[in-house]
Amino acid sequence: MSKVELLSPAGNFEKLKIALAYGADAVYAGVSHFSLRLRSGKEFTYESFEEAIKYTHSKGKKLYVTINGFPFNSQIELLKKHIQKVALMKPDAFIVAAPGIIKLARDIAPDIPIHLSTQANVLSYLDAEVYWDLGVKRIIAAREVSLKDLIKIKEHLPKLELEVFVHGSMCFAYSGRCLISSLQSGRVSNRGSCANDCRFPYTMYAKNEESGTLFKVEQSEEGTHIMNAKDLNLSSHVDTILKSGVIDSLKIEGRTKSTYYVGLVTKVYRQAIDDFYADKFESKRYEQELQSTKNRGFNDGYLVKRPFEKDNTQNLEDSISEGTHQVYAMVCEDEKSCLSKFKLVPNEEYELIMPTCRVQESENEFGKIYRRGESWYLSFDKLQTQKGKIFDEIHSGNTNAVLLPATLPAFTFLRRKIV
DSSP states (O other): OOOOEEEEEOSSHHHHHHHHHTTOSEEEEOOSTTSSOHHHHTTOOHHHHHHHHHHHHHTTOEEEEEEOSOOOGGGHHHHHHHHHHHHTTOOSEEEEOSHHHHHHHHHHOTTSOEEEOGGGOOOSHHHHHHHHHTTEEEEEOOTTOOHHHHHHHHHHOTTSEEEEEEEEOOOSSGGGOOOHHHHHHSOOGGGTOOOOGGGSOBOEEEEOTTTOOEEEEOSSTTOBOTTOBOEEEOGGGHHHHHHTSOOOEEEEOOTTSOHHHHHHHHHHHHHHHHHHHTTOOOHHHHHHHHTTSOBSOEEOTTTSSOGGGOOOOBOSSOSOBOOSEEEEEEEOTTSSEEEESSEEOTTOEEEEEOSSOOOOOEEETTEEEEEETTEEEEEESOEEBTTSOEESOEETTOOOOEEOSSOOOTTOEEEEEOO
């Protein structure tokens, strides 16, 4: 049995490196306004994107390019040039959403596989067959589809690869087909610039048309987050998904999320996948660790349960919570120093979240690294920069890297539990 692929978001080059370091088999990323995450697309230039593809391939991993926006006629010539330019970089697949772009991509770059975006909303083998005939190698399943339906699709098209989202933000609209952002701010969600208006609190009113009387409907003083969907978390169902034998890739949402989110979530799902194949799957362990990330509350979506069975998909109180832990620093690529992400002080204990457990206990003038139970910790005795300057405390935004007591794997996070 070949292992399922773990696919992580790469919102910029640093997040790409972090995703690969923490166990992703592949990453997805985009450049320019043809990606559905315009903000993350701006993080890459064509030059840095080509470098990112080479870096990914040097690690023996894959990079899929997002070209999943819906262009207007006026953009088609620009889109052609974009596909031509990216194709020369030899990515491992194009992620597209529209039939016309499938044809265009196959005409321009016939050797690059096509992955069909979840925006195409494939729910049945009939639709899957149409896209297969168009030359699509993989379908990223609609968020609303069930595992039973994916099994049926695989029965009809055994060579078609199937990819499913297992973690990250959920859209309250059907397959992300939302116009609220366009209506309120002119930012078109299906062309990459969603303003996330569904996350805002709203005040509701009831109007009597005969008298013109307007009543304010209150849930709380702050209004109500009436369209705010909870985040998807299928970590406890990874075993069920993999036992089906029909899923080729597990995908994590979050190109615009933090470096810690990318690293931690990738690490957890890497562990869940590996544990499944080693016959030691522990769902509670993964669920607990994922609570350390910022989230809107979790639910398990529609893959393993039908939509009408769900009654906990909305978070009506808050647009996001802080999670159980605060990140204080991240180890630099030199593995000898770290940059503050919050507030570092001496004589405080920081838990280490590492991409690999390549560490030994040590103690010197800068502090100590030690193990307690299954976890590793670090405590600073002195906050000294590489230039020799000593600080009593260092805050987020300070670009002076702090020397570590010993080398640690690049992109290791220092965190503490929020009390």
